[in-house]
Amino acid sequence: MKTILLVDDEPLMLDLLALYLSPAGYDCLKITSAIGAIDYLESHHADLILLDVMMPDMNGWEACRKIRDHWDIPIIMLTALGEKPDIVKGLKIGADDYISKPFDEEELLARIEAVLRRNQSDHDKFTFLGLELDLNSFVLQYSGKLIPLTPKEFAMMEMFLKNRNKVFSREHLITSIWGYGVSTEDRTIDSHVRNLRDKLRKAGFPADEHLVTVWGVGYKWVDKN
Numbered sequence: 001m002k003t004i005l006l007v008d009d010e011p012l013m014l015d016l017l018a019l020y021l022s023p024a025g026y027d028c029l030k031i032t033s034a035i036g037a038i039d040y041l042e043s044h045h046a047d048l049i050l051l052d053v054m055m056p057d058m059n060g061w062e063a064c065r066k067i068r069d070h071w072d073i074p075i076i077m078l079t080a081l082g083e084k085p086d087i088v089k090g091l092k093i094g095a096d097d098y099i100s101k102p103f104d105e106e107e108l109l110a111r112i113e114a115v116l117r118r119n120q121s122d123h124d125k126f127t128f129l130g131l132e133l134d135l136n137s138f139v140l141q142y143s144g145k146l147i148p149l150t151p152k153e154f155a156m157m158e159m160f161l162k163n164r165n166k167v168f169s170r171e172h173l174i175t176s177i178w179g180y181g182v183s184t185e186d187r188t189i190d191s192h193v194r195n196l197r198d199k200l201r202k203a204g205f206p207a208d209e210h211l212v213t214v215w216g217v218g219y220k221w222v223d224k225n
Contacts, residue, residue: 001025001026001027002025002026002027002047002048002116003026003027003028003029003045003046003047003048004021004026004027004028004029004046004047004048004049004050004112005029005031005037005040005041005046005048005049005050005073006018006021006028006029006030006031006050007031007032007033007034007036007037007049007050007051007052007055007060007063008032008050008052008055008078009032009033009052009055009056010052011030011032013052013078013101014030014032015030017050017108018030020105020108020109021108021109021112024109026112029046033055033056033057033058034051034055034057034058034059034060034062034063035057035058035063037049037051037063037067038063038066038067041067041070041071041073046073047073047074047116048073048074048075048076048112048115048116049067049073049074049075049076050076050078050112051063051064051075051076051077051078051095052077052078052079053077053078053079054079054080060077060078060079061089061093064077064093064094064095065093065094067094068093068094069129070128070164070223072119072125072126072127074096074115074116074118074119075094075095075096076095076096076097076098076099076111076112076115077095077097077098077099078099078101078103079098079100079101080100080101096115096118096119097111097114097115099111124136126158126161126162128161128164128210128223129205129210130142130143130205131161131200131205133154133157133158133161135158138154140154140157142200142203142204142205143203143204145203145204147199147200147203148199149196149199150192150195152177152178152192153192153195153196153199155176155177156173156177156192156193156196157196159173159176159177160211160219160220160221161221163221164221164222164223165220165221165222165223166220166221167214167217167218167219167220168218168219168220169217169218170189170190170218170219171218172218173189173218173219174188174189189218189219193211193213193219196211197211209222209224210222210223210224
């Protein structure tokens, strides 16, 4: 079941969206502020976000920018503003689609399905502050510059980007990347992390700020926002 994050400061609109989407097989999570949605995404998953534009504290455009900095979740903007400049603005800052209120139930469902289909081919891509890891083509790039990795380094990078702010012990990394029953010493992990940091630095990425050592435990990828 696909999870859709509904973000709108009007509870009645959240209820209406859930009424439309739940019978279509979507798991709907209601959040009444953009800040609350970003907090939720720090530790939970969503397959798509329906994001209202006109909200207090943080509007949908600003929220879309912040979400795009850290997650690749599809976003459909919801607003009463139907003017072309507003639509263009939403798309330029990273929204996948845009629908104006009041909307037709069938159109909303069709747009959600279309966005999910478009993004299905990109579900094996992870981005972070200019880094892009493509699991299909086995490529890591930073600002368009290729970073050559060994298979083990690539697997390590995938683990870190998929699990930001999670601490991995050396034992966990050995088991996950080398496999159970493989005789590998802790210093092998340290060597791979050192090489990975060096390659990221040479490409211009601030590796020391994000790929950090947790002394006495292991390593983690730090997402500071």
